[in-house]
Amino acid sequence: MIQDTADIVRERMKAAQDRQKSYAVKRRQPIGLQVDEFVMLKVSPWKGIMRFGMKGKLSPKFDGPFKIIQRIGKQAYRLELLEDLVDIHDVLHVSYLRKCLSIYDETVPLSEVKLDNKLTYVEEPEMIINERMIDLCNKEVELVLIKWKHH
Structure with missing residues (x-):
């Protein structure tokens, strides 16, 4: 009787381990890191x-x-x-x-960021790089790409 109980416990432990392993393997994602990144x-x-x-x-x-x-x-x-x-x-x-x-x-270094007397950062556009119309959800939307200058 003790041997049968031990066998049943081993089988259930093995099933639980296999189930946990399948969950872990399913969620595992390879991280593609390369040298110089x-x-x-x-x-x-x-x-x-x-x-x-x-x-x-x-x-x-x-x-x-x-x-x-x-x-x-x-x-x-x-x-x-x-x-x-x-x-x-x-x-x-x-x-x-x-x-x-x-x-x-x-990235802009913190030393290059200039604040005005109210401690706010004012961004001014330097130039418009690209301007075009795109169709978004059956509506015409103007898409503008702007390069901002940093004070």
Whole structure:
């Protein structure tokens, strides 16, 4: 009787493990990171630990962008980190990385942003690059591409 019970428990455990494995494999997505791409480093806050200048819920969830220097195996990447992040190892697991979606070369440094006396940022168009009409939901809509100048 004990042997039959143990066999039943093993079968049910095996079925539960197979079911969980199928859920995990179905949701797994390959991350296509390449050398010389930019990624964001996940620095989710840990309770009571101050990292990256802030503590608690106001601390940033991602930091970067950082350039990928080398791929190490299937799951790890070596990053080009800044000098102030010396205490962090430069080889990181893929679960700590997110692909950087912004164009790194087109970001405006904070030093170039000029505010007026009311502390507001006024954007002025530099030039209109493209102007055309498109059909959107059976309506004619004018599409204008504008290049903004930064003060």
